[in-house]
Amino acid sequence: MKSLASLSLWRIIILILPLVSLGQTFEYGWPDNYDKPPQCVDIPVDLRLCQGVGYHQMLLPNLLEHESMAEVKQQAGSWVPLLHKNCDPGTQLLLCSLFAPVCMERPIYPCRRLCENVRDGCSPIMAAFGFPWPHILTCDKFPQDDMCINTPNDTSTSEPNGHPPVCPPCDNEMKMDVILDHMCASEFAIKTKIQEVKRENMDRKVTLQKKKRTIKMGTLKKKDLKKLTLYLKNGADCPCTQLDNTRNTYLIMGRKVDKQYLLTGIHKWDKSNREFKKTMKKLKSHKCPAYENVFK
Protein backbone atom coordinates (compact mmCIF):
# COMPACT_ATOMS: atom_id res chain seq x y z
CA MET A 1 0.00 0.00 0.00
CA LYS A 2 2.70 2.47 1.01
CA SER A 3 4.99 1.57 -1.89
CA LEU A 4 2.09 1.81 -4.35
CA ALA A 5 1.33 5.37 -3.22
CA SER A 6 4.99 6.27 -3.56
CA LEU A 7 5.05 4.82 -7.05
CA SER A 8 2.03 6.89 -8.10
CA LEU A 9 3.60 10.02 -6.70
CA TRP A 10 6.80 9.24 -8.54
CA ARG A 11 4.95 8.84 -11.84
CA ILE A 12 3.29 12.21 -11.37
CA ILE A 13 6.66 13.78 -10.68
CA ILE A 14 8.13 12.11 -13.75
CA LEU A 15 5.32 13.44 -15.94
CA ILE A 16 5.96 16.96 -14.73
CA LEU A 17 9.65 16.90 -15.60
CA PRO A 18 9.37 16.87 -19.41
CA LEU A 19 6.90 19.75 -19.37
CA VAL A 20 9.29 21.77 -17.27
CA SER A 21 12.19 20.98 -19.56
CA LEU A 22 10.09 21.81 -22.62
CA GLY A 23 9.97 25.39 -21.46
CA GLN A 24 13.69 25.62 -21.94
CA THR A 25 13.78 24.48 -25.56
CA PHE A 26 12.34 27.68 -27.01
CA GLU A 27 14.94 29.63 -28.92
CA TYR A 28 13.18 32.99 -28.61
CA GLY A 29 12.26 34.36 -25.25
CA TRP A 30 11.71 37.62 -23.50
CA PRO A 31 14.63 40.00 -23.98
CA ASP A 32 15.83 40.14 -20.37
CA ASN A 33 14.56 38.24 -17.42
CA TYR A 34 14.97 41.02 -14.87
CA ASP A 35 13.06 43.64 -16.81
CA LYS A 36 9.37 44.19 -16.24
CA PRO A 37 7.25 41.56 -18.00
CA PRO A 38 5.54 42.85 -21.15
CA GLN A 39 1.92 43.87 -20.86
CA CYS A 40 -0.98 43.69 -23.28
CA VAL A 41 -2.18 47.14 -24.31
CA ASP A 42 -4.51 48.46 -27.00
CA ILE A 43 -2.82 49.77 -30.12
CA PRO A 44 -3.40 53.52 -29.81
CA VAL A 45 -5.23 55.29 -32.62
CA ASP A 46 -2.31 57.66 -33.11
CA LEU A 47 0.18 54.83 -33.73
CA ARG A 48 -0.42 55.34 -37.43
CA LEU A 49 2.17 52.81 -38.56
CA CYS A 50 0.02 49.96 -37.30
CA GLN A 51 -3.56 51.04 -37.99
CA GLY A 52 -5.34 48.28 -39.88
CA VAL A 53 -2.57 45.75 -39.41
CA GLY A 54 -5.04 43.00 -38.47
CA TYR A 55 -4.98 42.91 -34.68
CA HIS A 56 -5.83 45.43 -31.99
CA GLN A 57 -3.57 44.75 -29.03
CA MET A 58 0.17 44.84 -28.68
CA LEU A 59 2.89 44.01 -26.19
CA LEU A 60 4.71 46.76 -24.32
CA PRO A 61 7.74 46.78 -24.12
CA ASN A 62 7.82 45.70 -27.75
CA LEU A 63 10.31 43.46 -29.52
CA LEU A 64 12.60 46.42 -30.28
CA GLU A 65 12.97 47.10 -26.55
CA HIS A 66 10.97 50.31 -26.70
CA GLU A 67 9.76 50.61 -23.14
CA SER A 68 7.11 53.32 -23.29
CA MET A 69 4.32 54.04 -25.74
CA ALA A 70 5.83 57.48 -26.31
CA GLU A 71 9.03 55.81 -27.46
CA VAL A 72 7.13 53.40 -29.70
CA LYS A 73 5.23 56.23 -31.38
CA GLN A 74 8.31 58.37 -31.80
CA GLN A 75 10.36 55.60 -33.40
CA ALA A 76 7.49 54.24 -35.47
CA GLY A 77 6.74 57.68 -36.88
CA SER A 78 9.79 57.74 -39.10
CA TRP A 79 8.66 54.53 -40.79
CA VAL A 80 5.24 55.79 -41.85
CA PRO A 81 6.54 57.40 -45.08
CA LEU A 82 7.88 54.01 -46.14
CA LEU A 83 4.39 52.53 -45.97
CA HIS A 84 3.22 55.09 -48.52
CA LYS A 85 5.76 53.75 -51.00
CA ASN A 86 4.09 50.30 -51.18
CA CYS A 87 7.46 48.71 -51.85
CA ASP A 88 6.33 45.33 -50.52
CA PRO A 89 2.92 44.02 -49.41
CA GLY A 90 4.42 42.80 -46.14
CA THR A 91 5.96 46.10 -45.08
CA GLN A 92 3.41 47.02 -42.45
CA LEU A 93 3.23 43.48 -41.13
CA LEU A 94 7.00 43.24 -40.71
CA LEU A 95 7.32 46.61 -39.01
CA CYS A 96 4.31 46.17 -36.74
CA SER A 97 5.26 42.66 -35.68
CA LEU A 98 8.26 44.34 -34.04
CA PHE A 99 6.95 47.81 -33.13
CA ALA A 100 3.54 46.57 -31.98
CA PRO A 101 3.93 42.81 -31.52
CA VAL A 102 0.86 40.60 -31.17
CA CYS A 103 -0.15 39.70 -27.62
CA MET A 104 0.78 36.08 -27.08
CA GLU A 105 2.11 34.13 -24.13
CA ARG A 106 5.54 34.34 -25.67
CA PRO A 107 6.86 36.69 -28.33
CA ILE A 108 6.15 35.88 -31.98
CA TYR A 109 8.81 37.27 -34.30
CA PRO A 110 8.42 37.92 -38.02
CA CYS A 111 9.58 35.12 -40.30
CA ARG A 112 12.94 35.54 -41.95
CA ARG A 113 11.36 35.20 -45.38
CA LEU A 114 8.94 38.05 -44.66
CA CYS A 115 11.84 40.21 -43.52
CA GLU A 116 13.93 39.36 -46.58
CA ASN A 117 11.08 40.12 -48.97
CA VAL A 118 10.46 43.51 -47.40
CA ARG A 119 14.17 44.26 -47.24
CA ASP A 120 14.72 43.36 -50.89
CA GLY A 121 11.70 45.37 -51.96
CA CYS A 122 12.19 48.41 -49.76
CA SER A 123 15.92 48.88 -49.19
CA PRO A 124 16.48 50.39 -52.68
CA ILE A 125 13.84 52.99 -51.88
CA MET A 126 15.33 53.64 -48.46
CA ALA A 127 18.73 54.01 -50.10
CA ALA A 128 17.26 56.66 -52.41
CA PHE A 129 16.51 58.68 -49.30
CA GLY A 130 19.93 58.03 -47.82
CA PHE A 131 18.89 55.41 -45.27
CA PRO A 132 20.60 52.03 -45.04
CA TRP A 133 18.63 48.98 -43.98
CA PRO A 134 18.85 49.35 -40.19
CA HIS A 135 20.52 46.99 -37.77
CA ILE A 136 17.30 46.54 -35.80
CA LEU A 137 15.75 44.86 -38.87
CA THR A 138 18.62 42.50 -39.68
CA CYS A 139 16.84 39.50 -41.19
CA ASP A 140 19.31 36.82 -40.07
CA LYS A 141 18.10 36.97 -36.49
CA PHE A 142 14.49 36.07 -37.29
CA PRO A 143 13.16 32.50 -37.16
CA GLN A 144 12.63 30.22 -40.12
CA ASP A 145 10.19 27.74 -38.59
CA ASP A 146 6.40 27.94 -38.49
CA MET A 147 6.27 29.79 -35.17
CA CYS A 148 6.60 33.19 -36.75
CA ILE A 149 4.59 35.83 -38.58
CA ASN A 150 4.29 35.65 -42.34
CA THR A 151 2.07 37.42 -44.83
CA PRO A 152 -1.34 35.70 -44.61
CA ASN A 153 -1.50 35.32 -48.40
CA ASP A 154 2.06 34.38 -49.23
CA THR A 155 1.13 33.39 -52.79
CA SER A 156 1.34 36.92 -54.15
CA THR A 157 3.93 37.29 -56.87
CA SER A 158 4.90 40.71 -58.04
CA GLU A 159 4.06 41.13 -61.70
CA PRO A 160 6.56 43.31 -63.53
CA ASN A 161 4.64 46.05 -65.30
CA GLY A 162 5.80 47.60 -68.55
CA HIS A 163 7.02 50.83 -66.95
CA PRO A 164 10.20 51.29 -64.92
CA PRO A 165 9.43 52.32 -61.32
CA VAL A 166 9.09 56.03 -60.69
CA CYS A 167 11.89 57.71 -58.74
CA PRO A 168 10.94 57.33 -55.05
CA PRO A 169 11.13 61.06 -54.19
CA CYS A 170 8.89 61.82 -57.20
CA ASP A 171 6.37 59.09 -56.51
CA ASN A 172 4.15 60.81 -53.97
CA GLU A 173 0.43 61.25 -53.81
CA MET A 174 -0.94 64.75 -53.64
CA LYS A 175 -2.36 64.00 -50.21
CA MET A 176 -2.01 65.91 -46.97
CA ASP A 177 -0.98 62.98 -44.78
CA VAL A 178 1.67 61.85 -47.24
CA ILE A 179 3.14 65.31 -47.73
CA LEU A 180 3.25 66.02 -44.00
CA ASP A 181 4.87 62.66 -43.26
CA HIS A 182 7.55 63.33 -45.84
CA MET A 183 7.98 66.86 -44.56
CA CYS A 184 8.69 65.47 -41.11
CA ALA A 185 11.05 62.86 -42.48
CA SER A 186 12.96 65.55 -44.38
CA GLU A 187 15.38 68.02 -42.87
CA PHE A 188 14.42 71.02 -44.98
CA ALA A 189 11.76 72.13 -47.43
CA ILE A 190 11.79 75.04 -49.89
CA LYS A 191 9.63 76.59 -52.56
CA THR A 192 11.52 77.18 -55.79
CA LYS A 193 11.91 76.43 -59.47
CA ILE A 194 14.30 74.03 -61.16
CA GLN A 195 17.08 75.55 -63.23
CA GLU A 196 18.87 72.50 -64.56
CA VAL A 197 18.86 68.71 -64.33
CA LYS A 198 21.97 66.76 -65.25
CA ARG A 199 23.06 63.15 -65.02
CA GLU A 200 26.03 62.48 -62.79
CA ASN A 201 27.13 58.84 -62.52
CA MET A 202 24.19 56.94 -61.02
CA ASP A 203 22.51 60.06 -59.70
CA ARG A 204 20.72 63.02 -61.16
CA LYS A 205 21.98 66.46 -60.20
CA VAL A 206 19.31 69.10 -59.71
CA THR A 207 20.31 72.75 -59.77
CA LEU A 208 17.73 75.15 -58.37
CA GLN A 209 16.96 78.71 -59.30
CA LYS A 210 18.27 81.53 -57.18
CA LYS A 211 14.90 82.66 -55.96
CA LYS A 212 13.87 80.44 -53.03
CA ARG A 213 11.56 80.55 -50.07
CA THR A 214 12.16 78.30 -47.09
CA ILE A 215 9.17 76.39 -45.81
CA LYS A 216 11.22 74.42 -43.30
CA MET A 217 14.74 75.55 -42.48
CA GLY A 218 15.92 72.62 -40.41
CA THR A 219 19.69 72.23 -40.36
CA LEU A 220 20.12 74.25 -43.55
CA LYS A 221 22.08 77.50 -43.35
CA LYS A 222 21.45 80.65 -45.35
CA LYS A 223 24.72 80.53 -47.23
CA ASP A 224 24.15 76.88 -48.13
CA LEU A 225 20.67 77.72 -49.33
CA LYS A 226 21.96 80.14 -51.96
CA LYS A 227 24.00 77.61 -53.91
CA LEU A 228 21.90 74.57 -53.08
CA THR A 229 22.32 71.58 -55.38
CA LEU A 230 20.25 68.48 -54.79
CA TYR A 231 20.92 64.90 -55.84
CA LEU A 232 18.36 62.33 -56.86
CA LYS A 233 20.13 59.30 -55.40
CA ASN A 234 20.35 56.34 -57.80
CA GLY A 235 17.95 58.26 -59.99
CA ALA A 236 19.81 58.49 -63.28
CA ASP A 237 17.27 56.50 -65.27
CA CYS A 238 13.99 56.38 -63.37
CA PRO A 239 11.16 58.64 -64.59
CA CYS A 240 10.32 61.83 -62.74
CA THR A 241 7.76 64.04 -64.40
CA GLN A 242 8.46 66.91 -62.01
CA LEU A 243 12.09 67.22 -63.05
CA ASP A 244 11.13 67.17 -66.72
CA ASN A 245 9.05 70.31 -66.28
CA THR A 246 11.23 73.26 -65.35
CA ARG A 247 8.52 75.88 -65.78
CA ASN A 248 6.58 74.93 -62.65
CA THR A 249 7.21 76.00 -59.09
CA TYR A 250 7.81 73.13 -56.68
CA LEU A 251 7.77 72.27 -53.03
CA ILE A 252 11.13 70.54 -52.69
CA MET A 253 12.22 68.55 -49.63
CA GLY A 254 15.64 67.21 -48.82
CA ARG A 255 18.13 66.09 -46.24
CA LYS A 256 21.88 66.12 -45.88
CA VAL A 257 23.80 62.84 -46.02
CA ASP A 258 27.57 63.19 -45.60
CA LYS A 259 28.34 66.16 -47.86
CA GLN A 260 25.48 65.79 -50.31
CA TYR A 261 21.97 67.14 -50.20
CA LEU A 262 19.51 64.45 -51.24
CA LEU A 263 16.11 65.11 -52.75
CA THR A 264 13.49 63.41 -50.58
CA GLY A 265 10.30 64.80 -52.05
CA ILE A 266 9.06 67.05 -54.83
CA HIS A 267 5.52 68.33 -55.27
CA LYS A 268 4.15 70.79 -57.77
CA TRP A 269 3.26 74.03 -56.04
CA ASP A 270 -0.35 73.95 -57.20
CA LYS A 271 -2.48 76.60 -55.56
CA SER A 272 -5.47 75.53 -57.61
CA ASN A 273 -5.30 72.06 -56.01
CA ARG A 274 -7.52 71.97 -52.93
CA GLU A 275 -5.52 69.21 -51.21
CA PHE A 276 -2.28 71.12 -51.67
CA LYS A 277 -3.77 74.32 -50.31
CA LYS A 278 -5.14 72.45 -47.31
CA THR A 279 -1.72 70.95 -46.70
CA MET A 280 0.07 74.30 -46.81
CA LYS A 281 -2.42 75.71 -44.36
CA LYS A 282 -2.06 72.71 -42.05
CA LEU A 283 1.71 72.95 -42.28
CA LYS A 284 1.80 76.12 -40.22
CA SER A 285 0.41 74.40 -37.14
CA HIS A 286 1.69 70.87 -37.75
CA LYS A 287 4.22 69.54 -35.27
CA CYS A 288 6.57 66.80 -36.28
CA PRO A 289 7.31 64.05 -33.74
CA ALA A 290 10.50 64.93 -31.91
CA TYR A 291 13.27 62.36 -32.00
CA GLU A 292 15.18 63.46 -28.93
CA ASN A 293 12.50 64.00 -26.29
CA VAL A 294 12.14 60.40 -25.19
CA PHE A 295 15.73 60.25 -24.00
CA LYS A 296 16.07 63.65 -22.39
Added chain:
Amino acid sequence: MRSISSCGALLSVYYPQIFLILTSGSYLALSSVVALGANIICNKIPGLAPRQRAICQSRPDAIIIIGEGAQLGINECQYQFRYGRWNCSALGERTVFGQELRVGSKEAAFTYAITAAGVAHAVTAACSQGNLSHCGCDREKQGYHDQEEGWKWGGCSADVKYGVEFSRRFVDAREIKKNARRLMNLHNNEAGRKVLEERMKLECKCHGVSGSCTTKTCWTTLPKFREIGYVLKERYTTALEVEAVRATRFRQPSFLRLKQSRGYIKPTDTDLVFLERSPNYCEEDTVTGSAGTRGRLCNHTSPLTDGCNLMCCGRGHNTHQYTRVWQCNCKFQWCCFVKCNTCSEKTEVFTCK
Protein backbone atom coordinates in the same frame (compact mmCIF):
# COMPACT_ATOMS: atom_id res chain seq x y z
CA MET B 1 12.54 8.53 -2.89
CA ARG B 2 13.17 12.25 -2.83
CA SER B 3 10.64 14.80 -3.94
CA ILE B 4 11.68 17.64 -6.20
CA SER B 5 10.30 20.89 -4.88
CA SER B 6 9.35 23.75 -7.14
CA CYS B 7 10.32 27.37 -6.61
CA GLY B 8 6.83 28.46 -5.58
CA ALA B 9 6.62 25.67 -3.06
CA LEU B 10 9.99 26.65 -1.64
CA LEU B 11 8.88 30.22 -1.15
CA SER B 12 5.49 29.34 0.29
CA VAL B 13 6.82 26.66 2.64
CA TYR B 14 9.90 28.35 3.99
CA TYR B 15 8.92 32.00 3.77
CA PRO B 16 5.13 31.98 4.22
CA GLN B 17 4.91 35.65 5.16
CA ILE B 18 7.09 36.77 2.27
CA PHE B 19 5.10 34.60 -0.09
CA LEU B 20 1.87 36.10 1.21
CA ILE B 21 3.16 39.57 0.47
CA LEU B 22 4.54 38.60 -2.92
CA THR B 23 1.17 37.30 -4.04
CA SER B 24 -0.62 40.47 -2.98
CA GLY B 25 -1.77 42.26 -6.12
CA SER B 26 -2.11 45.84 -5.01
CA TYR B 27 0.93 47.97 -4.32
CA LEU B 28 -0.97 49.92 -1.68
CA ALA B 29 -1.93 46.72 0.07
CA LEU B 30 1.64 45.52 -0.24
CA SER B 31 2.91 48.79 1.19
CA SER B 32 0.56 48.75 4.16
CA VAL B 33 1.10 45.06 4.88
CA VAL B 34 4.84 45.62 4.78
CA ALA B 35 4.59 48.57 7.14
CA LEU B 36 2.30 46.87 9.61
CA GLY B 37 3.80 43.44 9.54
CA ALA B 38 7.49 44.22 9.24
CA ASN B 39 8.35 43.24 12.79
CA ILE B 40 6.29 40.08 12.66
CA ILE B 41 7.81 39.04 9.37
CA CYS B 42 11.38 39.77 10.40
CA ASN B 43 11.01 37.79 13.61
CA LYS B 44 9.47 34.84 11.82
CA ILE B 45 12.16 34.42 9.18
CA PRO B 46 14.38 31.57 10.38
CA GLY B 47 18.11 31.92 10.69
CA LEU B 48 18.42 35.69 10.54
CA ALA B 49 21.44 37.06 12.38
CA PRO B 50 20.75 39.99 14.74
CA ARG B 51 22.12 42.62 12.36
CA GLN B 52 20.19 41.05 9.49
CA ARG B 53 16.99 41.25 11.51
CA ALA B 54 17.70 44.92 12.20
CA ILE B 55 18.17 45.61 8.48
CA CYS B 56 14.99 43.67 7.79
CA GLN B 57 13.00 45.81 10.20
CA SER B 58 14.39 49.09 8.91
CA ARG B 59 14.03 48.13 5.24
CA PRO B 60 11.04 45.81 4.95
CA ASP B 61 10.69 46.56 1.23
CA ALA B 62 14.17 45.19 0.63
CA ILE B 63 13.65 41.90 2.45
CA ILE B 64 11.36 40.65 -0.30
CA ILE B 65 13.97 41.47 -2.91
CA ILE B 66 16.64 39.79 -0.79
CA GLY B 67 14.49 36.66 -0.60
CA GLU B 68 14.11 36.71 -4.38
CA GLY B 69 17.85 37.20 -4.79
CA ALA B 70 18.63 34.31 -2.49
CA GLN B 71 16.19 32.15 -4.43
CA LEU B 72 17.83 33.27 -7.68
CA GLY B 73 21.16 32.06 -6.30
CA ILE B 74 19.74 28.74 -5.13
CA ASN B 75 18.00 28.10 -8.46
CA GLU B 76 21.17 28.87 -10.38
CA CYS B 77 23.16 26.63 -8.06
CA GLN B 78 20.75 23.76 -8.64
CA TYR B 79 20.98 24.32 -12.38
CA GLN B 80 24.78 24.39 -12.47
CA PHE B 81 25.07 21.22 -10.37
CA ARG B 82 22.08 19.35 -11.79
CA TYR B 83 24.28 16.53 -13.09
CA GLY B 84 26.44 16.05 -10.03
CA ARG B 85 26.08 13.97 -6.90
CA TRP B 86 25.82 17.19 -4.99
CA ASN B 87 23.02 19.18 -6.62
CA CYS B 88 22.83 22.11 -4.27
CA SER B 89 20.52 20.45 -1.81
CA ALA B 90 21.74 19.60 1.65
CA LEU B 91 20.62 18.42 5.03
CA GLY B 92 20.81 20.88 7.83
CA GLU B 93 19.30 24.06 9.13
CA ARG B 94 17.59 26.12 6.45
CA THR B 95 18.17 29.86 6.57
CA VAL B 96 17.22 32.80 4.39
CA PHE B 97 20.01 31.69 2.10
CA GLY B 98 19.13 28.06 1.86
CA GLN B 99 20.94 25.37 3.72
CA GLU B 100 23.87 26.10 5.97
CA LEU B 101 26.55 23.83 4.55
CA ARG B 102 28.44 22.35 7.46
CA VAL B 103 31.59 21.35 5.65
CA GLY B 104 33.81 24.22 4.49
CA SER B 105 34.01 22.61 1.06
CA LYS B 106 34.19 23.75 -2.55
CA GLU B 107 30.43 23.31 -2.71
CA ALA B 108 29.97 25.63 0.25
CA ALA B 109 32.25 28.13 -1.49
CA PHE B 110 30.08 28.08 -4.61
CA THR B 111 26.86 28.34 -2.62
CA TYR B 112 27.98 31.40 -0.70
CA ALA B 113 29.32 33.14 -3.81
CA ILE B 114 26.24 32.50 -5.95
CA THR B 115 23.89 33.58 -3.17
CA ALA B 116 25.70 36.85 -2.50
CA ALA B 117 25.74 37.53 -6.24
CA GLY B 118 22.04 36.67 -6.46
CA VAL B 119 21.13 39.18 -3.78
CA ALA B 120 23.25 41.88 -5.41
CA HIS B 121 21.69 41.11 -8.80
CA ALA B 122 18.12 41.20 -7.46
CA VAL B 123 18.64 44.43 -5.53
CA THR B 124 20.23 46.13 -8.53
CA ALA B 125 17.37 45.00 -10.77
CA ALA B 126 14.79 46.18 -8.25
CA CYS B 127 16.47 49.59 -8.15
CA SER B 128 16.31 49.90 -11.93
CA GLN B 129 12.64 48.98 -11.96
CA GLY B 130 11.82 51.47 -9.22
CA ASN B 131 10.72 48.70 -6.87
CA LEU B 132 12.97 49.84 -4.04
CA SER B 133 13.03 53.12 -2.22
CA HIS B 134 16.36 54.88 -1.59
CA CYS B 135 17.76 53.84 -4.94
CA GLY B 136 17.12 54.09 -8.66
CA CYS B 137 19.17 54.51 -11.79
CA ASP B 138 22.87 55.26 -11.62
CA ARG B 139 22.76 59.06 -11.56
CA GLU B 140 26.40 59.44 -12.53
CA LYS B 141 25.50 58.16 -15.99
CA GLN B 142 22.49 60.36 -16.71
CA GLY B 143 22.68 62.76 -19.63
CA TYR B 144 26.45 62.68 -19.95
CA HIS B 145 27.68 62.73 -23.53
CA ASP B 146 30.60 60.49 -24.45
CA GLN B 147 32.62 62.65 -26.83
CA GLU B 148 35.00 59.97 -28.01
CA GLU B 149 32.53 57.17 -28.67
CA GLY B 150 29.86 59.42 -30.12
CA TRP B 151 26.93 58.18 -28.11
CA LYS B 152 25.10 59.53 -25.11
CA TRP B 153 24.46 58.07 -21.69
CA GLY B 154 20.74 57.73 -21.17
CA GLY B 155 18.04 55.30 -20.22
CA CYS B 156 18.43 53.70 -16.82
CA SER B 157 21.94 52.53 -16.03
CA ALA B 158 21.87 49.80 -13.41
CA ASP B 159 23.35 50.96 -10.12
CA VAL B 160 25.32 47.81 -9.40
CA LYS B 161 27.40 49.53 -6.73
CA TYR B 162 24.29 50.00 -4.64
CA GLY B 163 23.26 46.37 -5.11
CA VAL B 164 26.71 45.10 -4.25
CA GLU B 165 26.96 47.30 -1.17
CA PHE B 166 23.52 46.23 0.02
CA SER B 167 24.39 42.57 -0.51
CA ARG B 168 27.61 43.09 1.41
CA ARG B 169 25.81 44.73 4.29
CA PHE B 170 23.10 42.10 4.58
CA VAL B 171 24.74 38.83 3.57
CA ASP B 172 28.02 39.43 5.38
CA ALA B 173 26.06 40.33 8.53
CA ARG B 174 25.33 36.63 8.87
CA GLU B 175 28.96 35.91 9.78
CA ILE B 176 29.10 36.30 13.55
CA LYS B 177 31.60 33.73 14.76
CA LYS B 178 35.24 34.74 14.73
CA ASN B 179 36.73 31.71 13.07
CA ALA B 180 38.31 30.43 9.86
CA ARG B 181 34.94 29.62 8.35
CA ARG B 182 33.92 33.27 8.69
CA LEU B 183 36.94 34.36 6.67
CA MET B 184 36.12 31.78 4.03
CA ASN B 185 32.48 32.83 3.78
CA LEU B 186 33.29 36.53 3.59
CA HIS B 187 35.86 35.88 0.89
CA ASN B 188 33.49 33.79 -1.22
CA ASN B 189 30.62 36.25 -0.79
CA GLU B 190 32.86 39.01 -2.08
CA ALA B 191 34.10 36.85 -4.97
CA GLY B 192 30.52 36.33 -6.12
CA ARG B 193 29.80 40.06 -5.99
CA LYS B 194 33.05 40.86 -7.83
CA VAL B 195 32.09 38.54 -10.67
CA LEU B 196 28.78 40.37 -11.00
CA GLU B 197 30.50 43.77 -11.09
CA GLU B 198 32.97 42.60 -13.72
CA ARG B 199 30.22 41.30 -15.97
CA MET B 200 28.10 44.43 -16.20
CA LYS B 201 27.24 45.13 -19.84
CA LEU B 202 26.93 48.21 -21.98
CA GLU B 203 23.69 48.21 -23.93
CA CYS B 204 22.86 50.71 -26.64
CA LYS B 205 19.76 51.73 -28.49
CA CYS B 206 19.69 53.37 -31.90
CA HIS B 207 16.87 55.87 -32.10
CA GLY B 208 17.73 58.01 -35.05
CA VAL B 209 15.44 58.35 -38.06
CA SER B 210 14.33 54.96 -39.39
CA GLY B 211 16.25 53.15 -36.68
CA SER B 212 19.60 54.52 -37.76
CA CYS B 213 22.49 54.82 -35.34
CA THR B 214 23.11 58.50 -35.94
CA THR B 215 21.50 59.01 -32.55
CA LYS B 216 22.45 56.44 -29.96
CA THR B 217 21.88 56.12 -26.25
CA CYS B 218 23.75 53.70 -24.03
CA TRP B 219 23.36 52.46 -20.49
CA THR B 220 24.83 49.78 -18.27
CA THR B 221 22.74 46.71 -17.67
CA LEU B 222 22.89 43.56 -15.60
CA PRO B 223 24.05 40.35 -17.24
CA LYS B 224 21.72 37.39 -17.24
CA PHE B 225 22.23 35.57 -14.01
CA ARG B 226 22.99 32.34 -15.86
CA GLU B 227 26.19 33.93 -17.09
CA ILE B 228 27.22 34.57 -13.48
CA GLY B 229 26.41 30.94 -12.74
CA TYR B 230 28.71 29.71 -15.51
CA VAL B 231 31.56 31.98 -14.41
CA LEU B 232 31.31 30.90 -10.78
CA LYS B 233 31.10 27.25 -11.84
CA GLU B 234 34.44 27.75 -13.59
CA ARG B 235 35.83 29.31 -10.42
CA TYR B 236 34.47 26.35 -8.49
CA THR B 237 36.46 23.88 -10.58
CA THR B 238 39.64 25.82 -9.82
CA ALA B 239 38.80 26.64 -6.19
CA LEU B 240 41.79 26.96 -3.88
CA GLU B 241 42.32 25.19 -0.60
CA VAL B 242 43.26 27.66 2.10
CA GLU B 243 43.92 27.78 5.80
CA ALA B 244 43.53 30.55 8.31
CA VAL B 245 46.55 32.32 9.75
CA ARG B 246 46.67 33.63 13.30
CA ALA B 247 48.94 36.49 14.28
CA THR B 248 49.58 34.75 17.58
CA ARG B 249 48.38 31.51 19.08
CA PHE B 250 45.58 33.08 21.09
CA ARG B 251 44.38 35.66 18.57
CA GLN B 252 41.49 35.15 16.15
CA PRO B 253 42.38 34.13 12.58
CA SER B 254 43.23 37.25 10.61
CA PHE B 255 43.67 36.17 6.98
CA LEU B 256 43.62 33.22 4.61
CA ARG B 257 46.70 31.62 3.10
CA LEU B 258 47.01 29.14 0.23
CA LYS B 259 47.55 25.75 1.77
CA GLN B 260 49.78 24.40 -0.97
CA SER B 261 52.18 27.32 -0.98
CA ARG B 262 55.32 27.62 1.13
CA GLY B 263 55.02 31.28 1.99
CA TYR B 264 52.00 33.36 2.88
CA ILE B 265 50.38 33.65 -0.53
CA LYS B 266 46.81 34.90 -0.34
CA PRO B 267 44.00 33.97 -2.75
CA THR B 268 42.93 36.65 -5.22
CA ASP B 269 39.67 38.56 -4.84
CA THR B 270 37.78 36.43 -7.35
CA ASP B 271 39.12 32.99 -6.38
CA LEU B 272 36.73 30.69 -4.58
CA VAL B 273 38.34 29.23 -1.48
CA PHE B 274 37.63 26.23 0.73
CA LEU B 275 38.96 24.93 4.03
CA GLU B 276 37.99 21.27 3.95
CA ARG B 277 37.86 18.49 1.42
CA SER B 278 34.43 17.60 0.12
CA PRO B 279 32.61 14.48 1.25
CA ASN B 280 31.75 12.06 -1.55
CA TYR B 281 28.03 12.96 -1.23
CA CYS B 282 27.05 9.32 -1.81
CA GLU B 283 25.16 8.66 1.39
CA GLU B 284 22.85 10.74 3.50
CA ASP B 285 24.86 12.16 6.34
CA THR B 286 23.58 14.78 8.75
CA VAL B 287 27.07 15.42 10.10
CA THR B 288 28.48 16.56 6.76
CA GLY B 289 25.12 17.75 5.44
CA SER B 290 25.23 15.37 2.51
CA ALA B 291 21.80 14.56 1.06
CA GLY B 292 23.00 11.41 -0.70
CA THR B 293 22.09 10.26 -4.19
CA ARG B 294 19.37 7.74 -3.35
CA GLY B 295 16.42 8.34 -5.66
CA ARG B 296 18.30 10.75 -7.91
CA LEU B 297 17.72 10.65 -11.64
CA CYS B 298 20.67 9.33 -13.61
CA ASN B 299 21.63 8.52 -17.18
CA HIS B 300 22.48 4.86 -17.58
CA THR B 301 24.47 5.39 -20.79
CA SER B 302 26.56 8.33 -19.66
CA PRO B 303 30.17 7.87 -18.52
CA LEU B 304 30.14 11.32 -16.89
CA THR B 305 29.00 12.40 -13.43
CA ASP B 306 25.33 12.15 -14.39
CA GLY B 307 25.81 8.50 -15.35
CA CYS B 308 24.28 5.87 -13.08
CA ASN B 309 27.62 4.26 -12.31
CA LEU B 310 29.08 7.41 -10.82
CA MET B 311 25.89 9.05 -9.57
CA CYS B 312 24.73 5.96 -7.68
CA CYS B 313 28.18 5.22 -6.25
CA GLY B 314 28.03 1.61 -7.38
CA ARG B 315 24.73 0.86 -5.63
CA GLY B 316 22.92 0.28 -8.92
CA HIS B 317 19.81 1.89 -10.33
CA ASN B 318 16.08 1.29 -10.79
CA THR B 319 14.25 1.62 -14.10
CA HIS B 320 10.89 3.35 -14.49
CA GLN B 321 8.86 3.41 -17.69
CA TYR B 322 6.41 6.14 -18.65
CA THR B 323 4.88 7.84 -21.68
CA ARG B 324 6.21 11.28 -22.44
CA VAL B 325 3.72 13.73 -23.95
CA TRP B 326 4.59 17.11 -25.39
CA GLN B 327 3.33 19.72 -27.84
CA CYS B 328 5.02 19.63 -31.21
CA ASN B 329 4.81 21.06 -34.75
CA CYS B 330 3.56 24.38 -33.42
CA LYS B 331 2.43 26.94 -35.98
CA PHE B 332 1.39 30.53 -35.58
CA GLN B 333 -1.96 31.13 -37.25
CA TRP B 334 -3.00 34.56 -38.46
CA CYS B 335 -4.40 36.24 -36.44
CA CYS B 336 -3.58 35.40 -33.65
CA PHE B 337 -3.18 31.97 -32.10
CA VAL B 338 -0.77 29.05 -31.97
CA LYS B 339 -1.84 25.60 -33.09
CA CYS B 340 0.16 22.54 -32.03
CA ASN B 341 0.03 18.79 -32.40
CA THR B 342 0.49 16.41 -29.49
CA CYS B 343 3.38 13.96 -29.64
CA SER B 344 4.07 11.07 -27.31
CA GLU B 345 6.64 8.36 -26.88
CA LYS B 346 7.40 5.62 -24.39
CA THR B 347 10.60 6.27 -22.51
CA GLU B 348 12.53 5.21 -19.41
CA VAL B 349 14.04 7.06 -16.52
CA PHE B 350 16.57 5.70 -14.11
CA THR B 351 16.99 6.42 -10.44
CA CYS B 352 19.68 5.48 -7.99
CA LYS B 353 19.04 2.64 -5.60
